Structures are given as structure tokens and as C-alpha cells.
Amino acid sequence: MQEYNHSEIEQKWRQYWEDHQTYRVEEDESKTKYYVLDMFPYPSGAGLHVGHPLGYIASDIYARYKRLKGFNVLHPMGYDAFGLPAEQYAIETGIHPAKSTSQNIDRYRKQLSQLGFSFDWSREVRTCEPGYYKWTQWIFTQLFDHYYDLSDNKAVPISKLISTFDQSGNADVHAFATPSRDFTAAEWQSFDAKQQAEILMDYRLAYRRIGYVNWCEALGTVLANDQIKDGVSERGGHPVEKRAMTQWYLRITAYAERMLNDLAQIDWSESLKTMQVNWIGRSEGAAVFFDIVDHSAQIEVYTTRPDTIFGATFMVLAPEHPYVQQITTDDQREEVDAYLEYVKSRSERDRQAEVKTVTGTFTGAYAINPLNKAKVPIWIAEYVLMDYGTGAIMAVPSDDERDQKFSEKFGIEIIDVVDKSDYPGAGLHDKVGKMINSGFITGMQVPEAIEAVCQKVEDEQLGSRQVNFKMRDANFSRQRYWGEPFPIVYDDADIAHVLPIAELPVELPPSDDFTPTAAGESPLARMKDWVALPNGMKRETDTMPAVAGSSWYYLRYMDPHNDESFVATEKVNYWKDVDLYIGGAEHAVSHLMYARFWHKFLYDLQLVPTAEPFKKLINQGMIQGVIESVLLDKDPIDGKQRFVCAKLAAARGDADFARIPVKIEFVNDYGSDESHLDLAGIQKFIDWRSTYQDAIFECIEGEVINGVFHPRENAVSPTFYTHSEVGKMSKSKYNVINPDDVINRYGTDCFRMYEMFLGPLENSKPWDTNGIDGVSKFIKKCWRLFFDLEGRLTVSDENPSKDELRILHQTIKKVEEDIERHSFNTCISHFMVAVNQLRAFKTQKRAIAEALTILLAPFAPHLAEELWQRLGHLASVHQASFPTFEAEHLVVSEISYPISINGKKRAEASFAANASKEDVEREALALDSIQKWIDGKTVRKVIVVPKRMINIVVG
RNA sequence: GCCGAAGUGGCGGAAUUGGUAGACGCGCUGGAUUCAAAAUCCAGUUCUCGCAAGGGAGUGUGGGUUCGAUUCCCACCUUCGGUACCA
Incomplete structure (x- = not known):
């Protein structure tokens, strides 16, 4: 008996596809393009695990389906090859990240090849190759050379800003920026180069400022939050503290408004959009300045509830706030220092998550409430974060839970300012109620009071209305080796200059020491010869984060080998954007925010034709x-x-x-x-x-x-x-299960179908091979449908019967509908049902067998290819056309109805498909099986839903 | 803590728009085939009461809307993802 031999057959077809370049794709104006993208894999040292292929199989099925439907499909793959784990591994083992990364990629490639994907491998990219990161660096230079102009509502060259400054200072500049002062044209011209450079930093989309990192003294390195567990380093359990460092940032907040608005034009799940909306966190409110008693400085706070300002009985500064040192009184100094020491050891996440116990310390200083001139104490507390808003809040214990807890703990006065008695059920944060104890706004309704306070604050120049975003600018510096070097050099005055395109890429210099310097600088700082240039300039020694390379890779796939441009205009105009993007929900905010931001920036520069990169997105489960x-x-x-x-x-x-x-x-x-x-x-x-x-x-x-x-x-x-x-499942959790063993035993087609059969693509589920036998049996049954025990083809050229056509067209309909809605698990069930039903026929008819083979091709590409060839075809099944569903084969004359009494199913009966509602109702009531339920009771109502069900209400 | 998702038989899951809960598969039980096993095939399989016929209960928990709720609404529980330097 000749069984289906998966290893031989699968091997044969993979070779065929490679030899014939079956999946190679070029721009073709005669066909409609379709771009199916998988999320960029990081080539982990543990190899591909069983979770990775879940999304890849789904996207491959869809890509193959779209090809059968006549589309020109771009379906590429590559590697997000820079990143922390390779560097970590290098520190532990001494193996250079370039080497381990390349080995890991080789392994991934081998594993991916085994999965029978229809990738066009000629388009592979790797972010760590100079030919790729040249353009990552180039995009960075463009960000550095642009600012966000709010009048044009887009990125504009910084040269235009400089000429505006020359002509009229910054008074008329309407930019998304953080200018620290106003100046005239004359003043601008009088500034020296250093001062001018610093002012421009307030405008650039890529700029430098101070940020905080997790410094671990014992390990002598900056730690990712991921490497910190329970406040200590995951490796070794050493203490971690916050340390200030000057770093590069990207002004992603400039695009916040557009990223928010444009969510409306993309086909992503509502939950994912909601996550992005909440991450962006747009709020409207007011910035208000509070004077400090006996100090000239003012504290700026941002509040979404300016109406509650009369209830502001204290202020809270972030412990890192620059004023803390100068305003702390001698009496309080010791306590404040001790508190600062405590806060240093706290992670940002702990600080936000802490609700049970509030902590804080009084600075000894007081501020003046600008509206009622009340003297209020200034505290510091960890629940205020320096990177949020202005790093300072006016605390209103009557209308904010945290402030309330804080004032209760430290005995600070609470003044009720909003009377919500007219709004039973309203929460603390609902903007409703009547103002009380609030000076000139007393008696107003909340919305009216917000407006009145904003107006007053602006009239008296105490502050201004402001739109704020919870989203913060992206920290773009890493004190690490294994990343893109910045295309930045500094002169004697420490002014940053970008390198021209002719000097790109700035190649990552070879090194074998991957530990940071004693000062916490990147390992590159150690390489004096590389840092110091012959012209006296010094290189930036930080490197870019892994998000840099992954923020634009989908564009590079369109034109991966171009050395003149990051992507040729004619190619990006053909492929435009990603039609279907499949990837994990863990990227819901980070990667998907950065990529949208970069894409919009490139759109502003007219380098890409669409405002959004990913039209439709599906989150595969984990x-x-x-x-x-x-x-x-x-x-x-x-x-x-x-x-x-x-x-x-x-x-x-x-x-x-x-x-x-x-x-x-x-x-x-x-x-x-x-x-x-x-x-x-x-x-x-x-x-x-x-x-x-x-x-x-x-x-x-x-x-x-x-x-x-x-x-x-x-x-x-x-x-x-x-x-x-x-x-x-992650290398860092040491719990990775590879697909290799499963594939060796059951074959690729079986593995592909089993992963799909596990459940809906979006659901997470623990890995388990229970049940894979069912799919394996299905493949064998499918084979036996076509061949007898001696391996002879049993397909005949007779015309198929009505029943056979019904089975086929039922299957075409269901499979097509389910592929379209990405419900691949149910597709497998439909195939199983079809094969079980067709087994009733001794021989299969060619028309049925061929259509079924094509339907199966996206799911089991090797099996389908073999069947197709044995059916006598010379070309690949993947170049065939998807069968057309014909509804006439599914017409039935009778329909079976469930009949319920009071919503509970009691009987079943068939009625003519064209029977009227009244006929169905009359016939149903007359049935013996129904009579016994309604006997002696009153029939109150009969509901007949045509072709669906009958419900009889009795009482 | 905050934001998002999920929860259905012993297990993975199906039910697409509020209309027969448990398709399909695993496992299990019984049978056929076999010297025996594997493989294959056939039948059964939500729980519960009952010899049966036939009842009752049932989609995380508690409420609600509806002729009818796995599906909609409210509150809660558990698990997972994200929380800005894992990718």
C-alpha cells in the first residue's frame, strides 16, 4: 500500500519552487498589487519557535489565495537584526553580535524554508547590514533637518525656520516645539553658533535633551525595563537607579494629532485602535503658572480640570523636577534627600502602579495659587513623573483619588469645590456638577467653569489653554554597541552636525568589548580612534534602538537593493502600502506607533504616496x-x-x-x-x-x-x-519549543494545517500537540481519495453527480468566505467535512478533484502540488485560478426548522423552502409533537423567522 | 494601578447579523479486521435523573433587556498582552 510520503514529496516541491523561482515577484502594471506583510522577526538565538509560524502560515495562506485570485502579491521576509539579546549574549560568551546574529539568521532561514512559505527571498533585508542602515541613518538625518510646522501641518526643512528666525525671530513661528524663550531677528543674529544650535534643538524632529535611564552600578550598564524584575536587575539581583543622561529623542508628539485622526481611515480592530487612542492620550486643559514664595521661578502645571483650581490645596513636583534642589528649605533638606534616594530605586512602572500606599515629602517651600492667592505647600511625590506633562501638578484632593489619598495620609486640607448632588452616579472624574467654594466661578456648572477659568488665566497672562498628550517623545539613544551608529558628529563647541548622504553609512566599527564605560557611555566611546575624526570632530557614540530599523522596513522590501535611495519612487508608487499586516498584539503600541510616525514624516517629504503604512492589520494570538x-x-x-x-x-x-x-x-x-x-x-x-x-x-x-x-x-x-x-515563549524565559521535530515527524503541510486548526488566529493558546493526529489522518484520507491502495490514480473523467457538485460548491463557498474573514481554523474543518463526504463515492470525478486541489493549495502547498501534477498538469498549482462558486448547486426544496416552546427546542420539522410564514405557522401548530406541549394552554404568540426557526409562546 | 483581549464538554474549538449550543478534531468507550499489534473502518460520547420513553440543568460569576442571549447591557472574578531600553 502506497501511503503519502511527506518528507520526499515536500522536499521535491520546495526544490522545484526554488529552481523555478515560483514566488519571485516584480512590479506588473497589468495586475492589481496586493502586499501581505509579516511582522519583522528578531532572529533569536533559540531559533524559530512554534509561535512564530502561526502568523506566517496565516499570511502565507492569504498571500497564496490572493495569487490564485489573480493579484500580483508582494510577500517578503527579512530580519530585525539589531538588538539587545545579541549584545547580552556577546557580553556573556564573547561571541561577536554580528557573528551570532548571522548564525541565528541562517538558522531562521533554514527553519522558515522548511515551512513552505511563498516568500520572494530575493527581497530579504537585514537591519544590521550597512546597505540597509545607511537609509535608517539617512531618515534620521531628515528628522534632524526638519521641524513640525503647525501652519502647514507637516514637517518643514529646518533651513526655512532658520531664515524665518533671521527675518523675524520666533514670534510668528507656529511650530510643534518646546521653545524655552522668545527672541527677535536681531537677537537671533546676535546669538553665537552654540546658542543658535541649542534653540534649533527645541524645534528639530530629532533632538537632544536630558533623559533618565535605569543604571545598574554593579553590572556597570544601563538596563532595559525588561531586565529589571521587582526593582532589581534580573541578572544577579543588583540594585538599579535612575540616572540622568543627555540623549537623542524623536518628536513623535508632533504627529500625535494626525496619528489619532488617521486611525479612522485604517482597517484595524477597534480594540487596537482604542489602545492607540489611549496611548496617545489627548487631553484638553490649561497650563497655569504658580509663583513660589521667596523665589523668582514659577512652577508650570498642566491640568485638565482648571475649574478645580480653588480646591488646589497643595502642589506636587516630580522628585526629578529641576526646582526641587533650589526650593527645598534647610529644615527639610535631610528628609527630601532621603526621599530622593528612595525614589531613585523605584521603577517608573512601580511608581505609576502604586495605589495602596502613597509616599512623598514636603519641600518646605510654598506656592501661591494665582487665582485666590492662597499659600499652598509644595511637596514631592513619586506618583508625579517628570516625563508627564510639566513634571508638576496642582493637587486637588477633593476631585482626584491620588491627591485625596495623599492629603489624607499627610493631613493636608481638603476643600470641596464641585457639588455633584444633582448627578447621582457620577464618578469623581466626570466633568459635571456645580462649583462651590470657588471664588468668581462659584455657582457655575463645571463645563462653564472650565471655560471661565481658561479665559481668566489667558486674560491675566497666568497661563494658557493647552492640548496635551500622554504620549511622550521617543527616547532614541541607547548606550549600547549593537545598533545603528548615529550619523552625527560634534564640533569643539559640542554642536551636533548631521553627516551628508555621501558619508553614509556610518559603519559600526569592529570591537570585541561590549561593556559600557565606567561613566555609563556606550561601548563605542571607548574606541577613541573611531570617535575622533581627522577634522577635529567627534562622533556620537550612542546607537539607535531596535525600533529604528523596524520603523520603515516594509518600504525597503519594495526595492531592497537600491543604493541611490531608500526606495525608488516608481516602486513605492506601485506597491504603495501594506494591504494586510499580520503580527502579534504585543506590538500594538510601540512598533505600530513608530512606524506610523516615520511613514507620516516620509509622506510629508513626499517620499511615500500614502498617509498610512498598514491598511489592514490583524493581531495573531500568541x-x-x-x-x-x-x-x-x-x-x-x-x-x-x-x-x-x-x-x-x-x-x-x-x-x-x-x-x-x-x-x-x-x-x-x-x-x-x-x-x-x-x-x-x-x-x-x-x-x-x-x-x-x-x-x-x-x-x-x-x-x-x-x-x-x-x-x-x-x-x-x-x-x-x-x-x-x-x-x-521567549528566549529570555528559556521555554522555547521549536517546530523542527514536529515537522520531521508529520510534515510541513500537517504542521501548517495543525497550527491553523488550533483555533482562531487572534486567540492566544498554550502549545500542545494533542490533536495533531487528526490533521495527519485528514491528509492521508485526502490522499486516498485520489489513489487506490496500489497508488494508482482513481480519478475519472465522468461528469460529477448533483451530490458531488453540492459538496464541492458548499466547500468553495465556505472556504472562500472563511479565508476572506481570516478564519483559517474553520477552513480546515470544511476540508475535513468535504473529504469525509466525498469518501462515500468510489471514484472521484476530475472536475471535483481539480477544484478541491486548488482550494487546498494555500493550506497544504506541497500536497496540492503533488496532486496537481499527478492529475496531469505541468504548471504549478499555485499558478492556477481559484474555483468559482455557483449557487445553483446548493438549492434545496425543503428546509428543516427547529420548533421551540417558550424558547426551548421541543421538535423539528421540514417545510417547503418557498412556504409562506402563515403556512409554516399553521403546519407547525398542527404537529403532534407540538400539540402535546400546547394542549390545555393558550398560544400567546408564534414567531416564525423564515428559513431559520419557529418559537411558540404559551402561557 | 491603567489600557486591551480572552473565558463554551475530559481537551483544542464551532455557532458569520440575537434564532437548533457543542460543527470539526483529539481523547475515551464498545465493536469489526488481525495469530497479535500498529494502521484502518463502524458506533457512541455535555452533565444529570431514568431500564426506557422522557425530563431537568448548562457557554467564568451575579444581575438585566428580549418571544428567544455563547452573542446585547451593568457589576464582578480569573488568565494573557502592553505599560515607553525584550522584540
Whole structure:
């Protein structure tokens, strides 16, 4: 008996596709373009895991479907190759990131090839190659050379701004910027180069300013938030503090309004759009200046509730606020310093998330409420963040929960200013009610009061109306090696200059030392010869973040080898934008914000023809893994690090422990309540993480120190329980499962169909191979539909019967509809149903077999190709045309109706398809099976939904 | 904390616009085939009461709207994603 041999057949067709360049695509004006894009993979050292292909399979099915429908489909793949993990790996192992990245890419490529995707590999890009990052750097130079003009509502060259300054100063400049002062043309001309450069920085779309980083003294490096767990470094558990550094920023906030408005023109899920709307966080309010008693400086606050200003009984500055040092009184100095020390150790996320206990300290200084001249104390507190708004708030304890908690804790006066008694059920933040205790606005309704205060503030020049965004400008500097160098040099006066295109790319210099300098500068700062240029200039030593390369890669795929331009105009005018983008929801804000921002900027420069990059977007769910971790006691005893088994730790509470991830292969019974390390597992863990070599592992049976078990009483062996949770499959969680084994055993087509069969694309689900046999059986059954036991084709040229045509067209209809709505799991079910039904016929008719093969081609491209060839075709099935659905094959004369009594199904009956409502009702009521339910009761109502159901209401 | 999503049999899931809850598949049970096993095929399989016929309950929890709710509304619980230097 000849069975379907997946490894041989799949191998054969992959070779054929490569030899024949089946998926190569060129611009073709005679066809409609369709661009199907996958989110850019980062080539992780753990290889491709079973979660990655989920989206790729879906997009591949759709791309293949669109080709069968006659579209010219662009479906490329490449690598987001710069990033922290490769650098981290280099620090640990000494292997250069370029080398490990290239090896990882090779592995990815091999794995991707095995999945039978229809990528045009001639278009592959890698962000870490100079030919690519030349253009990332070039786009940065354009951002540096432009500012956002609010009159034109777009990016405008900075040269135009300079000539305006020359002619009339900045009084008439209407720009999205952060100017620190007003000046005339004469003043501008009198400024020296340094002063002028600093002023321009307030306008540029790429600019420098001070920002805060997570500095870990013990590791001597800046940490990503991801590398910090429970306030200490994930690696080693060392303290982390905030440190100020001058860094590059991108003025993404200039585009906030447009990014918000243009959401209306793109086909993304409402939930995703909502996330972006909330991230942008547009609010309308007022900026108001408060005088400080005995100081000349003023504190600027931004408030969305200017109406509540009479209830502002104190002010709060962010601990990092520049005024804190100067206004703190001698009496309070010690307390303030101690508090600042505390805040340094707190992560931004902790500071925002903290609600149970508020903390803060009085500075000793007072401010004057500009409207009622009340003297109010100035406090500092961690819940005010320097990067939000102005880094200072007027606190209104009567109308804000945080302020309320704060005033309760520290005994600060609360003045009720809004009477909401006319609005029962209104929340604290609803802008309704009548003003009380509020000077000239007392008695006004809230909206009216907001308007009145804004007007007064403007009339008396105490501030101005303002639109604010919660979104902040993007920090674009990394003190790291493995990223794009900035195309920036500094002169003697520390003025930044961009390099002209002729000097791009600025290549990343070879190095084998990837640790930052003692001062926290990037590793590049160590390379004096590279930093210092012959002309006396010095290079910028920070590098760009990984989002740089991924913010425009979809454009490069249109023209990947162009050395004259980031993309040729005629190519971008043909491919325009991405029609379907599939990727994880974890990119909902970060990547999708940056890419939209860059695209709009390029649109302003007339370099791309559309205002939005991604027309339709689907978030694939995540295939999750099990994260296993051991619990490290945050308080070492006698300086010894101590791990405590999860069952012992449970008694003490989570807060006392840091979770240190463990490779799942070390863990016995991983994923269950009983997951644990045995003695060998502990040994593997300390061999792998040598920093914990001397740590103590405490469990119920005793302690393990340096791999030696010290039992308590008569215990024989230790069971060190680990903490397990469902979560992301990620190299950093050491829980990656590769697809290779599954493919070897079941074949690519089976793997592809199984991943789709798992459930809806958008849902997250833990990886599990239970059920893959069902798909495997389906493929075999499908094969047997075409061949007898000796492997002879059993397809005949007879005309198909009515039943066969009905089965086929039912399947065409359902599969087509479901592909269109990206419901791939149900497509697989439809195929199974079709094959089960067709098995009733001894031989298959050619017309049915061929159509079914084409339907199957996007899902099981190898199998379909083999069937197609055996059916006698010479060209690839992927160049065929999708079969056309013909409704006449589905016409039925009778329809089966469920009949319910009071909403509960009690009977079933068939009625003619063309029967009238009245006929159906009369016949239904006459049925014996119904009579017994309505006997002796009153029929109050009969609902007949034609072709659907009948409901009889009795009482 | 805040923003977003999900929750349906033993398991993955289906039900597209408010209209037969559990399609399809896994697993399980029984049977056929076989010396035996694998493979294959056939039948059954939400829970519960019942010999059966036939009832009752049922889509995370509690309420509501409706002739009718997995689907709409309100409140809550749990899990997952994001939270600005993982990508």
C-alpha cells in the first residue's frame, strides 16, 4: 500500500519552487498589487519557535489565495537584526553580535524554508547590514533637518525656520516645539553658533535633551525595563537607579494629532485602535503658572480640570523636577534627600502602579495659587513623573483619588469645590456638577467653569489653554554597541552636525568589548580612534534602538537593493502600502506607533504616496509556553544568596522573592503544580548560572549548597518546587519549543494545517500537540481519495453527480468566505467535512478533484502540488485560478426548522423552502409533537423567522 | 494601578447579523479486521435523573433587556498582552 510520503514529496516541491523561482515577484502594471506583510522577526538565538509560524502560515495562506485570485502579491521576509539579546549574549560568551546574529539568521532561514512559505527571498533585508542602515541613518538625518510646522501641518526643512528666525525671530513661528524663550531677528543674529544650535534643538524632529535611564552600578550598564524584575536587575539581583543622561529623542508628539485622526481611515480592530487612542492620550486643559514664595521661578502645571483650581490645596513636583534642589528649605533638606534616594530605586512602572500606599515629602517651600492667592505647600511625590506633562501638578484632593489619598495620609486640607448632588452616579472624574467654594466661578456648572477659568488665566497672562498628550517623545539613544551608529558628529563647541548622504553609512566599527564605560557611555566611546575624526570632530557614540530599523522596513522590501535611495519612487508608487499586516498584539503600541510616525514624516517629504503604512492589520494570538522560575529571597542571609522552594515561599508571600527564570528542560513535570528541580536539576541550574554557584537552595527536605544535599531528618532527595505560569515563549524565559521535530515527524503541510486548526488566529493558546493526529489522518484520507491502495490514480473523467457538485460548491463557498474573514481554523474543518463526504463515492470525478486541489493549495502547498501534477498538469498549482462558486448547486426544496416552546427546542420539522410564514405557522401548530406541549394552554404568540426557526409562546 | 483581549464538554474549538449550543478534531468507550499489534473502518460520547420513553440543568460569576442571549447591557472574578531600553 502506497501511503503519502511527506518528507520526499515536500522536499521535491520546495526544490522545484526554488529552481523555478515560483514566488519571485516584480512590479506588473497589468495586475492589481496586493502586499501581505509579516511582522519583522528578531532572529533569536533559540531559533524559530512554534509561535512564530502561526502568523506566517496565516499570511502565507492569504498571500497564496490572493495569487490564485489573480493579484500580483508582494510577500517578503527579512530580519530585525539589531538588538539587545545579541549584545547580552556577546557580553556573556564573547561571541561577536554580528557573528551570532548571522548564525541565528541562517538558522531562521533554514527553519522558515522548511515551512513552505511563498516568500520572494530575493527581497530579504537585514537591519544590521550597512546597505540597509545607511537609509535608517539617512531618515534620521531628515528628522534632524526638519521641524513640525503647525501652519502647514507637516514637517518643514529646518533651513526655512532658520531664515524665518533671521527675518523675524520666533514670534510668528507656529511650530510643534518646546521653545524655552522668545527672541527677535536681531537677537537671533546676535546669538553665537552654540546658542543658535541649542534653540534649533527645541524645534528639530530629532533632538537632544536630558533623559533618565535605569543604571545598574554593579553590572556597570544601563538596563532595559525588561531586565529589571521587582526593582532589581534580573541578572544577579543588583540594585538599579535612575540616572540622568543627555540623549537623542524623536518628536513623535508632533504627529500625535494626525496619528489619532488617521486611525479612522485604517482597517484595524477597534480594540487596537482604542489602545492607540489611549496611548496617545489627548487631553484638553490649561497650563497655569504658580509663583513660589521667596523665589523668582514659577512652577508650570498642566491640568485638565482648571475649574478645580480653588480646591488646589497643595502642589506636587516630580522628585526629578529641576526646582526641587533650589526650593527645598534647610529644615527639610535631610528628609527630601532621603526621599530622593528612595525614589531613585523605584521603577517608573512601580511608581505609576502604586495605589495602596502613597509616599512623598514636603519641600518646605510654598506656592501661591494665582487665582485666590492662597499659600499652598509644595511637596514631592513619586506618583508625579517628570516625563508627564510639566513634571508638576496642582493637587486637588477633593476631585482626584491620588491627591485625596495623599492629603489624607499627610493631613493636608481638603476643600470641596464641585457639588455633584444633582448627578447621582457620577464618578469623581466626570466633568459635571456645580462649583462651590470657588471664588468668581462659584455657582457655575463645571463645563462653564472650565471655560471661565481658561479665559481668566489667558486674560491675566497666568497661563494658557493647552492640548496635551500622554504620549511622550521617543527616547532614541541607547548606550549600547549593537545598533545603528548615529550619523552625527560634534564640533569643539559640542554642536551636533548631521553627516551628508555621501558619508553614509556610518559603519559600526569592529570591537570585541561590549561593556559600557565606567561613566555609563556606550561601548563605542571607548574606541577613541573611531570617535575622533581627522577634522577635529567627534562622533556620537550612542546607537539607535531596535525600533529604528523596524520603523520603515516594509518600504525597503519594495526595492531592497537600491543604493541611490531608500526606495525608488516608481516602486513605492506601485506597491504603495501594506494591504494586510499580520503580527502579534504585543506590538500594538510601540512598533505600530513608530512606524506610523516615520511613514507620516516620509509622506510629508513626499517620499511615500500614502498617509498610512498598514491598511489592514490583524493581531495573531500568541502561542504560549510555560515559564518556570526559582524564587530568590530578596534579603540574603549573611550575604549568601538563598533560593526558596515555591511551596515554602508561598507561606511568606510573593513580595519577598525575585523570580529567576529556569530553562524548562531542567524542570521535572514542568507546567504543573508539581513542577520541581531535583538534585541534578539544581546542579544544571548552577552550572548554567554560575553567579548562583554558592547560593543556598532551601526546600522542605533540607538544603542544597554547591550541589550537595544537606537533608533535614531522614530525607533522601530534595524536591525543589519551581514557580510555573503560562506566558510568552521567549528566549529570555528559556521555554522555547521549536517546530523542527514536529515537522520531521508529520510534515510541513500537517504542521501548517495543525497550527491553523488550533483555533482562531487572534486567540492566544498554550502549545500542545494533542490533536495533531487528526490533521495527519485528514491528509492521508485526502490522499486516498485520489489513489487506490496500489497508488494508482482513481480519478475519472465522468461528469460529477448533483451530490458531488453540492459538496464541492458548499466547500468553495465556505472556504472562500472563511479565508476572506481570516478564519483559517474553520477552513480546515470544511476540508475535513468535504473529504469525509466525498469518501462515500468510489471514484472521484476530475472536475471535483481539480477544484478541491486548488482550494487546498494555500493550506497544504506541497500536497496540492503533488496532486496537481499527478492529475496531469505541468504548471504549478499555485499558478492556477481559484474555483468559482455557483449557487445553483446548493438549492434545496425543503428546509428543516427547529420548533421551540417558550424558547426551548421541543421538535423539528421540514417545510417547503418557498412556504409562506402563515403556512409554516399553521403546519407547525398542527404537529403532534407540538400539540402535546400546547394542549390545555393558550398560544400567546408564534414567531416564525423564515428559513431559520419557529418559537411558540404559551402561557 | 491603567489600557486591551480572552473565558463554551475530559481537551483544542464551532455557532458569520440575537434564532437548533457543542460543527470539526483529539481523547475515551464498545465493536469489526488481525495469530497479535500498529494502521484502518463502524458506533457512541455535555452533565444529570431514568431500564426506557422522557425530563431537568448548562457557554467564568451575579444581575438585566428580549418571544428567544455563547452573542446585547451593568457589576464582578480569573488568565494573557502592553505599560515607553525584550522584540
